[in-house]
Amino acid sequence: xxxxxxxHAEFPEKGFTVVRGAFHQKELEPLRRxxxxxxxxxxxxxxxxxxxxxxxxxxxxxxxxxxATAHLVEQQRRLPELxxxxxxxxxxxxxxxxxxxxxxxxxxxxxxxxxxxxxxGDPWRTFDGQVHSLADFFAEFxxxxxxxxxxxxxxxxxxxxxVLWADHIFAKGAYNNEPPYHGANRYHQDxxxxxxxxxxxxxxxxxxxxxxxxxxxxxxxxxxYGQFDFDDLGxxxxxxxxxxxxxxxxxxxxxxxxxxxxxxHATGANLTGSARRGWALHYTDAEARFGEFARPVADATKWHxxxxxxHHVRYGRFSGNLTWxxxxxxxxxxxxxxxxxx
Ligand SMILES: O=C(O)CCC(=O)C(=O)O
Numbered sequence: 001x002x003x004x005x006x007x008h009a010e011f012p013e014k015g016f017t018v019v020r021g022a023f024h025q026k027e028l029e030p031l032r033r034x035x036x037x038x039x040x041x042x043x044x045x046x047x048x049x050x051x052x053x054x055x056x057x058x059x060x061x062x063x064x065x066x067x068a069t070a071h072l073v074e075q076q077r078r079l080p081e082l083x084x085x086x087x088x089x090x091x092x093x094x095x096x097x098x099x100x101x102x103x104x105x106x107x108x109x110x111x112x113x114x115x116x117x118x119x120x121g122d123p124w125r126t127f128d129g130q131v132h133s134l135a136d137f138f139a140e141f142x143x144x145x146x147x148x149x150x151x152x153x154x155x156x157x158x159x160x161x162x163v164l165w166a167d168h169i170f171a172k173g174a175y176n177n178e179p180p181y182h183g184a185n186r187y188h189q190d191x192x193x194x195x196x197x198x199x200x201x202x203x204x205x206x207x208x209x210x211x212x213x214x215x216x217x218x219x220x221x222x223x224x225y226g227q228f229d230f231d232d233l234g235x236x237x238x239x240x241x242x243x244x245x246x247x248x249x250x251x252x253x254x255x256x257x258x259x260x261x262x263x264x265h266a267t268g269a270n271l272t273g274s275a276r277r278g279w280a281l282h283y284t285d286a287e288a289r290f291g292e293f294a295r296p297v298a299d300a301t302k303w304h305x306x307x308x309x310x311h312h313v314r315y316g317r318f319s320g321n322l323t324w325x326x327x328x329x330x331x332x333x334x335x336x337x338x339x340x341x342x
Contacts, residue, residue: 011260153256183270196291213270216249219247
């Protein structure tokens with residue numbers, strides 16, 4: 001396994017790249033401060049987001065809509081009971097999921113001591129999870145989401161006209177050992193089946209991402225694989241011949257990892273005593289249509305609506321951010337932000 005410094009000229013071949021030093025430490029300071037406030041009352045913030053989504057869902061009911069994620073939730077629920085096997089020396093597998101193996105086993109004593117110490121101090125140290133839709137609620141996040149450096153890379157690797165449709169923080173607490181992958185995040189493709197055009201994710205590091213605290217693992221597109229159903233890698237999973245081509249990417253604070261929706265990626269566990277956080281921003285081509293395009297269904301746009309207020313409702317549930325903001329180019333006359341005629 002080698003560490004690579006990649007370059008965006010390689011994006012079409014590899015499906016990922018890193019923009020080194022995309023943001024200065026000073027530029028990230030207002031975001032960090034806002035995050036501390038959000039974390040000081042996370043339930044309050046989550047209730048605010050849920051209320052905004054509920055209001056949009058109630059205004060646009062979709063009676064009889066199927067639950068498009070039920071099968072994934074069910075698979076996830078059963079996973080911890082299923083046996084774990086090795087795939088080569090550095091990966092493990094449970095059922096149809098494959099993930100990086102921890103380099104060292106979790107130490108329960110260390111974890112307990114740290115959790116006790118953290119309770120009175122930094123809440124991020126004990127938080128494994130996500131915080132959603134910050135760009136909807138805070139200018140500190142809205143502005144960098146559409147920063148010229150972000151628009152520049154997206155116009156080169158995605159499309160001339162691009163919208164931000166979702167954003168969230170991914171956090172791994174100190175010594176994280178979250179089941180069912182022991183603190184790792186399993187190999188998956190972002191997929192985003194709700195678009196008929198490409199999407200790209202930008203992930204901005206708040207802390208240095210090292211080999212020890214949850215680095216990205218990418219399998220370049222050029223390794224040769226198809227499209228999966230998100231993290232369902234099928235009965236054969238990923239073989240060692242693909243996993244041997246994995247590249248481990250580390251980041252400095254302010255670096256931005258960028259990947260395509262069909263790039264297979266995972267992250268490792270956090271073996272250190274400090275939190276590791278990144279801000280993931282999901283962008284799509286503003287000319288995309290909103291529907292069920294990457295899975296074969298008879299009527300791809302059934303159960304998908306863009307309301308007059310510009311909210312996106314999918315299978316009766318709110319989808320992505322409240323506002324799908326244009327970050328580069330111009331808003332096309334058709335495409336993903338155009339209200340659905342009813
Ligand atoms: O931060 C992580 O652990 C996962 C990030 C990820 O999978 C993504 O941004 O697509």
